[in-house]
Amino acid sequence: MFENEMNLNFLSLSENESFARIAVAAFVAQLDPTLEEINEVKTAVSEAVTNSIIHGYPHTNGFIYLNCKIKGDRMELAISDQGCGILDIKEAKQPLFTTRPDLERSGMGFTIMESFVDEIQVESAEGNGTTVRLIKRFKTAKRAIHSGV
Amino acid sequence: MNLQVRTTREGRFLLAALDGELDHHSAEYVRGTLDWEVDQQRGTLLILDLGGLAFMDSSGLGVILGRYRKIKSQGGEMAIANVPRGVDKVVQIAGLHKVMHVYRTSQEALREMKGGLS
Numbered sequence: 497m498f499e500n501e502m503n504l505n506f507l508s509l510s511e512n513e514s515f516a517r518i519a520v521a522a523f524v525a526q527l528d529p530t531l532e533e534i535n536e537v538k539t540a541v542s543e544a545v546t547n548s549i550i551h552g553y554p555h556t557n558g559f560i561y562l563n564c565k566i567k568g569d570r571m572e573l574a575i576s577d578q579g580c581g582i583l584d585i586k587e588a589k590q591p592l593f594t595t596r597p598d599l600e601r602s603g604m605g606f607t608i609m610e611s612f613v614d615e616i617q618v619e620s621a622e623g624n625g626t627t628v629r630l631i632k633r634f635k636t637a638k639r640a641i642h643s644g645v
Numbered sequence: 646m647n648l649q650v651r652t653t654r655e656g657r658f659l660l661a662a663l664d665g666e667l668d669h670h671s672a673e674y675v676r677g678t679l680d681w682e683v684d685q686q687r688g689t690l691l692i693l694d695l696g697g698l699a700f701m702d703s704s705g706l707g708v709i710l711g712r713y714r715k716i717k718s719q720g721g722e723m724a725i726a727n728v729p730r731g732v733d734k735v736v737q738i739a740g741l742h743k744v745m746h747v748y749r750t751s752q753e754a755l756r757e758m759k760g761g762l763s
Contacts, residue, residue, distance in 0.1 A: 510670035
């Protein structure tokens with residue numbers, strides 16, 4: 497089985513949202529994804545990183561840790577922060593739920609992540625940060641792996 | 646900034662075209678630019694053309710819904726037009742079409758909204 501892995505650490509600055517999604521998109525490009533699949537990955541990464549910036553580190557800048565593994569036709573992505581944590585994960589995942597209506601947050605971040613990947617797991621503890629794990633299978637990956645791309 | 650806003654006025658109508666990537670980083674700039682334009686005339690009829698967007702996430706939804714609420718509270722109206730394929734799934738998941746009109750083109754939006762005024 498083809499395997500690959502990369503790690504990125506970056507500060508929780510909004511400038512790094514596009515950096516993170518473009519880096520992950522470039523990394524998974526070796527699986528020969530469709531444009532739609534790439535767009536889904538970029539959107540899910542952007543949601544998770546934005547959550548860490550806004551909710552994880554609301555008053556300070558901290559580091560966001562991104563680990564991306566390719567295992568055959570699967571991408572396993574973990575996006576972590578060491579920030580505030582989520583008080584109630586079940587509530588946070590509800591569509592339209594937001595703790596920051598003052599920032600015009602739509603409350604659709606987790607709903608979009610759930611729609612754009614195959615599996616999502618959220619681990620969080622108050623004061624001890626949050627890790628969002630995203631798993632996605634690429635329909636085109638087998639072709640890329642077999643052709644040695 | 647990886648996003649540009651181009652605005653054109655025609656009476657109460659404000660056509661705003663977005664080019665680039667609409668995320669949390671660029672959202673503040675879009676919000677500020679559109680609010681300044683909207684505040685120039687009460688009852689603005691905004692057509693937001695998304696045709697140039699290469700990327701949009703839920704931060705973009707927040708900006709769109711926020712402008713919709715603001716404009717409606719001032720007696721105006723808002724629609725979005727020209728939604729690119731890569732952005733459409735986010736628009737569909739959020740159900741924006743249940744909140745506001747979604748037109749295929751800005752021209753169609755202008756024609757329909759003008760028709761609604763007469």
